[in-house]
Amino acid sequence: MSTQKQVQWRRAKVLELSSQGYSQIEIATQLQVDETIISKDVVHLRQQAQENLQHHIHEVVPEEYQKCIVGMKQNLKHVLEIAETATDPKVKLQARAIANDCYRFILEMSTNAGIVSDALKFVSQSKEKINNMQRQTIEETETEEAANGVY
Numbered sequence: 581m582s583t584q585k586q587v588q589w590r591r592a593k594v595l596e597l598s599s600q601g602y603s604q605i606e607i608a609t610q611l612q613v614d615e616t617i618i619s620k621d622v623v624h625l626r627q628q629a630q631e632n633l634q635h636h637i638h639e640v641v642p643e644e645y646q647k648c649i650v651g652m653k654q655n656l657k658h659v660l661e662i663a664e665t666a667t668d669p670k671v672k673l674q675a676r677a678i679a680n681d682c683y684r685f686i687l688e689m690s691t692n693a694g695i696v697s698d699a700l701k702f703v704s705q706s707k708e709k710i711n712n713m714q715r716q717t718i719e720e721t722e723t724e725e726a727a728n729g730v731y
Contacts, residue, residue: 594621649689656682 590611597607608615656679663675
């Protein structure tokens with residue numbers, strides 16, 4: 581197995597074991613590798629998760645949101661046409677009730693757009709925190725190495 585495949589396999593196992601509640605030390609013991617490797621894998625997995633979440637929030641959610649709004653407006657148009665052309669009063673009432681549900685859904689989607697905005701803000705803030713923590717870790721490592729005479 582190539583080194584890249586081994587790393588991918590190990591990271592998949594780290595994610596799996598971590599999701600099952602194992603600590604990094606327990607994972608390192610189980611996989612028979614140094615704890616620092618597991619720690620680096622966890623950092624990589626966090627970054628990967630953040631990138632996946634950003635992609636989802638920035639690309640998938642807006643596209644799905646747009647599809648839902650367009651689809652719901654098409655449904656609304658069709659239901660209103662049925663309500664206008666139906667001769668049976670029960671069908672007219674049912675179509676109007678469905679139209680009201682469509683209006684409610686469209687309004688809800690339009691007013692809850694703030695949730696998406698809040699999620700985008702949260703992701704940006706989280707990314708900034710992670711970047712700051714990485715810088716701190718690098719600075720601490722450099723400080724320790726300088727104090728120990730390692731260059």
